[in-house]
Amino acid sequence: MIIDAIKNGIVIDHIAAGKAMELYKILGLGELDCTVAILKNVVSGKLGRKDIIKIDRVLDLDWDVIGYVDPNITVNIIIDGRRVEKRQLKLPETITNVIRCKNPRCITSVEQELPQIFKLTDRENRVYRCLYCETQAGK
């Protein structure tokens, strides 16, 4: 299958297979009016299978969000058909307004305008906890 090369845009590569749609939604790529291609289950020497997202525009992405979804993702910035930057991501120390705390006892459950802040508490196991009530993300 052939997808045209990007002249000016972003290639989000090495996404764990099956995670592209989550990243697409979390980054709000559905709001863009430019071409966005999602490639699923691409054969990869390193990962076996991987997902790729190509965005036909250079824009400012939330690197922390991408790092939270998968710190092994690489982001390539393409300008005039050439890669001008390859960015390695890492797990961010905090993420804000990306996920919501599910603890019904948390103050954020009643005060909806509070920013939803999660802190990395265990890098090895990729554990994030709510800043306010310390409930583990995803629990």
Next chain:
Amino acid sequence: MRSLIDILELSTQEIDELIAKASDIIAHPEAYAHKCDGKILATLFFEPSTRTRLSFESAMLRLGGQVLGFSEAASSSAAKGESVADTARTVSCYSDIIAMRHPKEGAPLVASMNATVPVINAGDGGHNHPTQTLTDLLTIYHEKGHFDNLTVGFCGDLKFGRTVHSLISALSRYQGVRIALVSPEELKLPSYVKKEVLKKKGIEYVQTTDLESVMPELDILYMTRVQRERFFNEEDYLRLKDSYILTPEKLVSAKQDLCILHPLPRVNEISVAVDKDPRACYFKQVNYGRFIRMALILKLLEID
């Protein structure tokens, strides 16, 4: 300016200093009777609490300061829908320090992020209650003289018992501490506390449903109440509330210098017959609570 939201914000050295200060207040109360002249403590209690609120108020009054506040959400502007942040900003204009209890976890942190005066977490839901932990530590220190190498049993509701989580975290920083966790299956210590505190710090611990099996080993027995307000389901509460009732008979195998603690209020988990036992320290604990809060108020107001 500094607040106290979580006991782990205090280093062991700072805890030692607070214990030393509280001990000095106990020995020389007259020297502290006017330390807070002209200062105001606001007690913002969005959830009922007799002991903690009165302890804070007594602490400030004994330091020569004054108090204002409310004792239930219904009598505050929260009933009109005001946010915690706005309440904290407003009350900062009326007081020099705030003690806040709130049923929602993290509310005092939100207050501290918006107040212009120090905020003390006086209990946020099932989460943190650092001044209870300081009270427990001062009591243990006065009864035992040290924290190292103690075997501490926690009994009752270890799942929702915030005082248990905080005290385990605080004790895990001392050498040779051993922990016995006694609870019904449904109220076991959350796995993240075991993993992120006990295992991470290499603390030796046992987990059991049988209090009497660990009783002979204990230096400290920390009893807790199964709290009705932590359950969404009344049936679960009724089924579990009488899981452990401490009686003189159960103490037969205990050490002679065992120290029995309870954050209070108790319902029936310690028989009143135990009150006469010299090992019962839970009413002394109440008294220590006021002294450690006096020391904390002085520290946060930066008064020597």
